[in-house]
Amino acid sequence: MTNHTARMGSVKTLVAALAAAGLAGALLTGCADANSKTEPAAAPAGPPVSAAIVAEKPVAETQEFSGRLEAIEVVEIRPRVSGYITAVNFKPGAEVKKGEVLFVIDPRPYQAEADRAGAAANAARARADLARLELQRADKLLADKAIAQREFDEKSASQKELDASARAAQAQFESARLNLAYTRVTAPIDGRVSKAEITLGNLVDASAVLTSVVSLERIYASFDGDEETYLRVGTRAQRGQAAIVKVGLANEEGFPHEGKLEFVDNQLDARTGSVRMRATLLNADRALAPGLFARIQVGSGVAEKAVVINERAVGTDQSRKYVVVVGADSMAEYRPVTLGPVVDGMRVVRTGLKPGEKIVVNGLQRVRPGAPVTPQMVAMDADATAAAVKADAKLALNTAAKE
Known part of the structure; x- marks a missing residue:
């Protein structure tokens, strides 16, 4: 009886414990639901x-183009007289001044011709002077009626003929002197000379190209602009309001060389929509050479x-x-x-x-x-x-x- 009573008490205690545990779980679940309703989850943050x-x-807008540098003056040096080259007076690639002697052609035949023409001119001038003196005497004799009019007219005509011959002989002498001067081939401009295409001892004539000289002080940057650039700066350039142009070479960063747009062609190429343009740049440091590739930046100069x-x-x-x-x-x-x-x-x-x-x-x-x-x-x-x-x-x- 005692054991039965003890077992019944243990069962009642277990049931009460389970009931208390269930109630506590329900309370905890309710609290969790209440917390989830009052504090919603935060939205995920986006990437930083x-x-x-x-x-x-x-902004003063600019456009960039590709182009080439060109010499403002390019001169092919050709002989004006024929003969053998006796001297070459420059180093290839050197800078030369206008009038500097580059080649010498054998001057001896031309010196002899100049001497002969000078002597002939002097003789013709002497004959013309004598005829003029004789005409003056004939004029006095005609006044005294010592000679006939016909004789006076003949002396007058002879004097005019000899005077014309003297002028022709003088012209031949001047031509001979020019040919003699042409034996010294000089630089026509300041610039940089190329190599000698024909060397010492060769026979040359007027068809031969001896070398070439390009100017250095200033240089052109030529390029093909587009229609937008033409509308933006073309009219201003044609009115003399030159736009600023900056140039950079292949081994340079940015556009360190500055010049002015000085030429815009009078029409656009309908096939490509481009127009020829050209800027002029100073080349004091000789860094720019004809033929180099150039990156060209064209600005309007007007900020908007x-x-x-x-x-x-x-x-x-x-x-x-x-x-x-x-x-x-x-x-x-x-x-x-x-x-x-x-x-x-x-x-x-x-x-x-x-x-x-x-x-x-x-x-x-x-x-x-x-x-x-x-x-x-x-x-x-x-x-x-x-x-x-x-x-x-x-x-x-x-x-x-x-x-």
Whole structure:
């Protein structure tokens, strides 16, 4: 009886414990449900990106073209008389001055001819002088009626003939002197001479090219501009308002050489839509040589307000250019844009953006249109790229460390 009573007490105690445990579980479950209803889960944060405010500032737009440098003056040196070359007085590639003797052609035959022509001219002049004296005497005799009119007329005609012969002989003498001078082949301009195409001892005539000389003080940069550039600067250049042109060589960064647009052709090529243009540059340091490839930047010189962004903010979707705009709710928005030229390291945007909008300048690869982002603001200028890259690298390192 005692054992039965003890077992019944143990059962009642177990049931009471289970009931208490169930009630406690229900209470805990209720509390958990209540907490879940009062504290909703936070939305996941978007990937970190660098963003900047779209700027607007006065910009003097420029266009870039490829072209070639050309000498303003190019002279082929040819002999004006024939003969054997007896001297070559320059080093190939040297700078020469106008009038400097480059070649000497054997002058002895021309000296002899000049001496002969000079003697003949002197003799003709002496005969003409004698005829003039005789005509003066005949004039006095005619006044005294000592000679007939016919004799006077003959002496007058003879004097005129001898005077003409004297002038012809003098002209032959001058021609001989010129030929003698042409045996010394001189530089017609200041510039740089090429190599001697015909060397010492060779017989040359007027058809031979001895060498060439190109000017150096100034130089042309010739290129084919497009229709937009023609409309922007062509009319101003034709009115004498020369646009600024900057030139860079293949081994140079930027455009260190500055000149002025001095020629725009009178028509565009309808097949290519291009127009010939030419700028003039000073070449005091002789760094520019004819024939070199040149990168040419043409500016209008007139600053107008334009929307500008960092080049790094521009993405490419096949043939379309786009940027990612960060909305007020930090959502990424795909935005196609039409781009202009690069000016002072900033890209001009013609359509698609307005000043004051916020765009992603670094981290485009982590952004999906319509998804949230976590923007970190940087400056919208040419130096923002470096700052954005550093910030991006720092964020990537922090993210990797947390993982």
